[in-house]
Amino acid sequence: MNTFHKMSLKFLAASVLASLTGSAFADSIHDALSNSTAYADFNLRMETADQDNALxxxxxxxxxxxxxxSTGSVNGFSxxxxxxxxRIVMGQDEFSVGPAGFNPGEYSVIADPETTELDQAYIQYKSDNFTGRLGRQVITLDDHRFVGHVAWRQDKQTFDAVSAKYAFSKDVEVFYSYLYKRNRIFAEAADLDSKDHIVHATYKSPIGKFAAYAYLLEVDNDTPNALDTYGVSFDGKMKGDSINWAYGAEFATQSSESGSGETATDFDASYFNAYxxxxxxxxxxKVDYEVLGSDDGLYGFATPLATLHKFNGWTDQFLNTPVQGLQDLKFSLSGKLAGGKWIVAYHDFSADESTPGVDDLGSEINLQYTKKFDGKYRFGIKYGTYDADDFKVDTNRFWMWVGTRF
Incomplete structure (x- = not known):
């Protein structure tokens, strides 16, 4: 356990003890337990994948x-x-999860290993304008492009972290978190110790929402490394007589350093999105144009903490950005049908900086329909088909799921 983590634990423990002293201690604990809430959520999913390769x-x-x-609050603490x-159901286990060591290299990947984990466990302090948390927690920012929970997978991503959020007003908010472990989607064997600093600020203006951020990431593996990203974004909406508009743009720069001495690498790349x-x-x-830039065809802009499945096609061809970078021009239609929601999307992929033989990165079509029943149950069906060109292989994926929460 690093020094920062130890100090944070001691400080919080002292704060909790101080808040609970006095004659009202027993009543406060009783009220907190009386106001506690419990929940359960179940998701049963079938997924298939076929690729035009040897797998x-x-x-x-x-x-x-x-x-x-979740307990109720005692002097702001909860x-x-x-x-x-x-769990695998009915023996349907013909898939591979390499990072978890499950059937490596035998089948196409379906990243849902069997696991039982402590997903969240945090102490929270909350006042009118401030919220602080210590422990294992979900952290999501903006649209999850840089920091997300990857809850699409059965084992969602959480972080061991110290986090704090302060609202200067109803329009201005600042968030900071120090992440000392990334609990990834591949079960505990693939989790990563880290020394990550997350800084994020938002401003809600009359014309839309502005955000600025700095994500300073470092894997704690005894090897010098740093992945530093700085960016800004804007999202706006406008209502018309017959048409409602949504629009936005985002720009970020990134530097990646790894190793030392003669083997050290140092790359720079940029990110752009407009919709x-x-x-x-x-x-x-909707039309969405996203560019994950490249450094001379040697390095592609990376977002290792993102909910990656949400972006660049559902067949997950670009979970790691190619060294040539990625340009993704996306067209989508969505609406409601029979009490549910549908979406159709088309992606056209190309390299940001072409290298010999790698320019056209293929295209993908995505289809989805979801519906809720009685406010308790959910159903979904989803399909993605990737048509390869200079990169990867043709891939088809299909999902069907049912779930409930109470």
Missing amino acids: QDASALTLRTWIGF FTAEVEDS VGATISGITA
């Missing part, structure tokens, strides 16, 4: 269970814990 086609049927508990379990969407009679049409 065998994959199929999985898995059940993910979350069971959580406690939350959540356990997560993912515009229009909603007419309940149908939304």
Whole structure:
């Protein structure tokens, strides 16, 4: 346990003890327990994957269970814990999860290993304008492009962290977190110790929401490394007589350093995104152009803490940005049908900086329909097909799931 973590624990423990002294201690504990809440969430999902390569086609049927508990507040302090379990159902285990050591190199990847983990366990202090947390927690920022929980997978991503959020007003908010462990989606064997600093600020203006951030990441592996990203973004909306508009843009720069001496590497890349969407009679049409830049075809802009499945196609071809970088031009239509929601999307991929033989990175079509029943149950069906060109191989993935929460 690093020194920073030890000091944080001691400080918080002292604060909790101080807050609980006095004659009202017993009543406060009773009130906190009386106001506690518990929840459970179940997600049963079938997933298949076939790729035009030597790997065998994959199929999985898995059940993910979350069971959580949050106490009421005692002088602003509360406690939350959540356990997560993912199980293979009916022996449907023909898939590979390399980082977890499950059937490595045999089948196409379906990243849902069997695991039972303490998913969240944190102490929280909350006042009118301030919220602080210590322990294992979910952290999501903006649209999850840089920091997310990857809750699409059965084993979602959480962080062992100290975090703090302060609202200077209803329009201005600042968030900081120090992450000392990344609990990734591949079960505990693939978790990473880290020394990450997350700084994020937002301002809600009359014309839209502005954000500025600095993500200073370092894997704690006894090897010099740093991945530093600085960026700004804007998201706005405008209502018209017959058309509602949504629009935004984002820009970031990144430096990546690794190793020392003659083997050291040092790269720089940039990120750009711009989108515009229009909603007419309940149908939304959107165009989104995203560029994860390259450094002379040797390094691609990286977002290792992101909910990656949400971006650049659902067949997950670009979880690691190619060294040539990535340009993704996306067209989508979405709306409502029979009480549910549907979306159709098309991606056209190309290299940001081409190298010999690598320029056209293919295209992808995504389809999804989701629906909730009785406010308790959810159903979804989803399909992605990737058409390769200079990169990867043709890939098809299909999902169907049901779930409930109480």
